[in-house]
Amino acid sequence: MDSKGNAYTTCQHWRLDVDAEGLTWVTLDKRNESTNSLSSAVMDELAVLLDGFDRHPPQGVIFRSGKAAGFIAGADIQEFTQLDTPAKGIELVTRGWQLFARLASVPYPTLALVHGHCLGGGLELALACRYLLAVDEPATRMGLPEVMLGIVPGWGGMLRLPERIGPQAALDMMLTGKTVDARKARRLGLADECVPPRVMDQAAAMLVLSNQPRRRPPLLQRLLNGPFKALVAGTARKQVARRARAEHYPAPYAIIDIWARHHGNALAAPQLIDSIVRSPTARNLVRVFFMQERLKSLGKGGTFQAKRVHVVGAGVMGGDIAAWCAQRGLTVTLQDQGMERIAPALQRAYAAWGKRIRDARELRNVMDRLIPDPDGHGARQADVVIEAIFENLEAKHALLQDLEAKIRSDAVLATNTSSLRIEDLRSPLARPERLIGIHFFNPVARMPLVEVVAAEGSDPEVVQRGIAFVRQIDRLPLPVRSAPGFLVNAVLGPYMLEAMRAVDEGLTPATVDEAMLAFGMPMGPIELIDMVGLDVAVAAGKSLAGAGAGAEPPRCLLEHFNAGYLGKKSGRGFYEYRAGRPVKGPVGTVPAGLAERLVRPLLERSRQLVNEGVVADADLADAGVIFGTGFAPFTGGPLNYLRSQHA
16 A cells, blocks of 8 residues: 555555545446456455555545445346356355454454445344444445345344344344345444434544444343354244245245354354255245345336326325325325315325334425325326226226326326226226326225336326336336236236135135135235235226136135125125234145146236237246236246246
8 A cells, every 4th residue: 555545556446545534435336337346357356455454454444335326236147147056155155254253353443334225244244343334314225135136144244233233133134135224224233323414424433433343232132142052042942933935935044053053153154055055946046136126117217207196096005006196205186075074084194104114304294295186186187197096997088088188298198907908998088098007006095016008009108107206206117018917916806716716625724725825925816815815806807816707706705795794894704804914824735736726827818918919928927927016026926936847
């Protein structure tokens, strides 16, 4: 290092600067990328930097990001697709483990200045530093989400996170992939300090120059991370078993075992690591990650940015769409026939936000953006107008004609219909090409997918604006062509129909559901029908199931519907609901081949919709069915699953 601290000029991704106090600021600015990730080249250069620091120990080192997007997003996921031999998988883990262990043992103070996202390998790097300073802004999120990719945090996360915040909080983060913001990181002890952006550099320098020891976790946390590990591990395994089966998702179980039996050192269990890293689950979950990134990319590149949204229809769907848009920062006007219809939606939004937004001023600001509008004045100023009333063609015709006469010529006019064709809805409009579908799923706040529906002759610019709007509100846009049920409902219809046929044949609803839970679905098809509503299933049944005109609805469906059982919303459907949970009877023996029988119509319908061009290709179909229905992600999607069965 020269007197100015500008050594290592051969590094393409790292930049060094030495300030007047003698502190070395190490900036990661990955070349030709908008986001920092820890590729092999980045890691090799970090090793070179540490070599130099060994020769000329610095006063202190502060790691920071040169990207506006955040600190470090994690490892380079592309490299996971190249792990085709056991040696490559072990080599990948070894490189990160040894490098970060080396960083953790240096004699000079080190600090990670976390501004924006800090995930996976990025957090493992930060944990290897003596100090972690979190910048208090909404974009700052920290977590170890490797489990979402079917892998484990093998570069030291399973060792250092439990040491820093205690095993219970650490396992909760590692086993779920949850992230925490700057303030929670400070409360947990993950961050030493939490400061606003304007003082982050000064605060970082002061903390490093103080050279103070890190505060130790409380005694109980140290005991739980030591003598009482087995107790914590046993509890964690039971909790994981309620959410995921080991044969489908081995990674969370491996995390528990490596922490409890090997002190978080993945290299102590090389066979386990190889079985995880190169497993079909990891391969498919990495595939799902890239499909998700593809959906996100569909909304990029344009200039459209909505500021105002007008929603007509304050029922569950319309009210929740309006609430979600307001939470994402847009000004939203919500229209219905009177305040008595709008008030429940506002109350529901306030109750939901109150659980997540602790700051009273922020909560008030969000509520101020959700404006009741019985007379529909907001439609004239809106950038996006969404019709979300009940599924009646004549009523929608009258409303859409009225809206078209009011709204701006450049506004996006959309319908949230789930079963009516765009061609039929747009027929009375003066400019029919401007109407598109923006189809949300229930519950809006939890379902990440939104179908953006185009009909023959739809204005491509309007469609692209609809896609950009969906990304703007942090949802995944899936372009689909107008057809009965579009993609998601079209594949669910025959799947749910086959499940009810099995009940008609004498199987209990609990047995049918258990077959698909064992297959890997997050919810059984009968419980799903209860959630959708038996009245909806009766109304949409034939068209969405693809049944012939003479086909009769399942007997069990009609019997429950005629008895007044509408599903979860009425407290009883196929199941009785207590405190919002279904009361299921004994499962009994699940017949061999039942799951394959039940899922086959869904698989075949998915393939048919790709062949018909309702969705552009198999990858988009797989992404849509996973993010729109919860179809077992470890399979990589229905069409990927079909290919694997015929391989």
